[in-house]
Amino acid sequence: MAVRVQSQPFDLGAEANAFAAAQKGDMGAIVTFTGVVRDVAGGLQAMEIEHYPGMTERALAQIEAQAHERWALGDVLILHRYGRMQPDEMIMMVATAARHRRDAFEAAEFLMDYLKSRAPFWKKEHTSDSADWVAARDEDEDALTRW
Amino acid sequence: MTIDVLYFAWVRERIGLPREAVETQAETVAQLVDELRAREERYALAFADLSALRVAVDQDLTEFDAPLAGAREVAFFPPMTGG
Secondary structure, three states, X not given: OXXXXXXXXXXXXXXXXXXXHOOOOOOOEEEEEEEEOOOOOOOEEEEXXXXXXXXXXXXXXXXXXXXXXXXXXXXXXXXXXXXXXXXXXXXXXXXXXXXXXXXXHHHHHHHHHHHHHHOOEEEEEEEOOOEEEOOOXXXXXXXXXXX | OEEEEEEOHHHHHHHOOOEEEEEOOOOEHHHHXXXXXXXXXXXXXXXXXXXXXXXXXXXXXXXXXXXXXXXOEEEEEOOOOOO
């Protein structure tokens, strides 16, 4: 079980290498996904992410436990930042290890779908003249139905 | 009983504070919401449309008809936008 919630940036290469190095035996597949701050409308100066300390870690651990129940996995890493970030900064990553790639890919997608709308994070976009909370999208809620 | 009530994102901004201790006899989340709404306009505004809100009791997502017996912490917030 590995869930990390932190404000400071992370080194994707170092995280991915450390994750891969910890997998022993017959783990033939490792998938990583990384979420990046994107400037959708133009003019984004910063993305601020608020979270609910305590519940965040608890919700992520529950989502990770569900993934372990559904797929034959080795380790799982969920790393998510909070605080203020610039465009192009990395917000979060997940990594999954499995014997076969299908389990690793599917589990990574499952983790992403669930953490988007079940882990208590909220994004706020700051431009030069506004600061707006990002609205949840129906597609994100709908994405859960496929699991 | 005294319950810690927490607010996040625009709910926090609308009400103007991140958390407060609330003395209440409410038996469900919905009753607690009614008590809060009756306090002041800023609460009434924040809780105007419950379909735009989510609630967690003791850090587990739940529904507005959930019981509050034994609850220590209730949090109100908009739908989550992580990832």
